[in-house]
Amino acid sequence: MDVIGTSGLTKRFGRVTAVDHVDLRVPAGARFGLLGPNGSGKTTLVRMLLGLVHPTSGSVELLGRAMPRHGAEVLPRVGALVEGPSAWPHLSGPANLRLLDAAGPGGRRRDRRRRVQDALERVGLGGIDRRPVRAYSLGMRQRLGIAAALLRAPELLLLDEPTNGLDPRGIGEVRDLLIALNEAGTTVVLSSHLLTEVEALCTRVGVMDGGQLVLTEDLDVLRAPTGHVLVRTPDPAAVVPLLDGQVVGRSGDALVVRGDDAAALNARLVAAGVAVSELALQRRTLEQVVLGLTGTGSDRVDGGTT
Structure with missing residues (x-):
């Protein structure tokens, strides 16, 4: 079953096409990462999914x-x-969540304080005091926004840049929380331009560029072996003639060797008396995949490249 399905989804703002005929499917139980540079249409797409933009x-x-x-x-x-995250800045975090919970349908009043406290504890704000939200750090505000998303034990989480403003420990905590929620049955959809976070969390990705969905694929497929093996050895000169044309690159003690069986290659080198300090199948990174699919747009205004 798909929890998200779009067909020909398009949004134009005047002459600007922000989202261009997007056909997206997200299956139940997935951890799905929506990637793309700033201005690629990710947030507009998420807003349309939620009915915030028609x-x-x-x-x-x-x-x-x-x-x-x-x-x-x-x-x-x-x-x-x-x-x-949005909030009433003069109120505390717990007060904000209680108001949000009261405004939504289906929440029983007698359980409200428990739901609010559970959500705060899950995001690391269980001991928060009565200070107003305007006194929160950016990371605390972000945690509060995630807590608000968790109030009703959702079947689907749609999160736009959820780790914005968090320190490295906070990023790891949010990642662990989302994985735990997913393993308990919640489908997680994460929109982000942070490739490392998506790579660490998601099992499937979609890549947007210029308003179009240019790729949807499982992360394991995207990061399949490239057909090359990285070999490090203190005697690289001995490897080149031994492998007879299989070496396609060399830099210092590192060689890139054509092949997809690292174990067999290691056995061959050891049998020939070559010491091997490192040997690993090469895989494309998610960064390489995304940069290969997306255009050259960036936040720069000086006409340079990044």
Whole structure:
């Protein structure tokens, strides 16, 4: 079953096409990363999924129901954080969550304090005091926004840059939390331009560029072996004639060797008396995949390249 399905989804703002005929499928139980440079259409797509922006054309289904027509039925089953956390700045974090919980359908009042406390504890704010949100750090605000998304034990989480403002430890904690939620049955969709975070968390990725979805694939497939093996040896000169044309690159004690059986290559070198200090199959990184698919757009305004 797909928890997200779009068909020909398009959004134009005047002459600008922000999202261009996107057909997206996200299966239940996935950890899905939506990647692309700033301005590629990721946030606009997420906003259309939630019914916050109406499409110019095309259709959206969320949890098997058409959006935004069935938003009142679907959205209580969805947790979302889009374009950063929002809050009443003069109120405390717990007070903000209680108001959000009261505003949503289906939440029983007698369980509200427990739900709020559970959500705060899950994001590392269980001991927060009554200080107003305006006194929170950016990382604390981000944690509060994630807590708000978790209030109703959602079936689907849609998170736009959820680790923004977090320190390295906080990033790791959020990653562990999302993996645990996913293993308990929640589908997680993460929109981000941070490739390392998506690579560490997600099992499937979609890449957007210029408003178009240019790739959707399992991460394991994208990072399949390249057909080359990296070999490090204190005697690289002995390897080149031994492998008879299989060496395709050399830098110091490192050689790139054509082949896909690292164990057999290691046995061959050792049998020939060559000492091997490192040997590993080469794989493409997610960064290489994304940069190979997306254009040259960036945040620069000086006409340079990055």
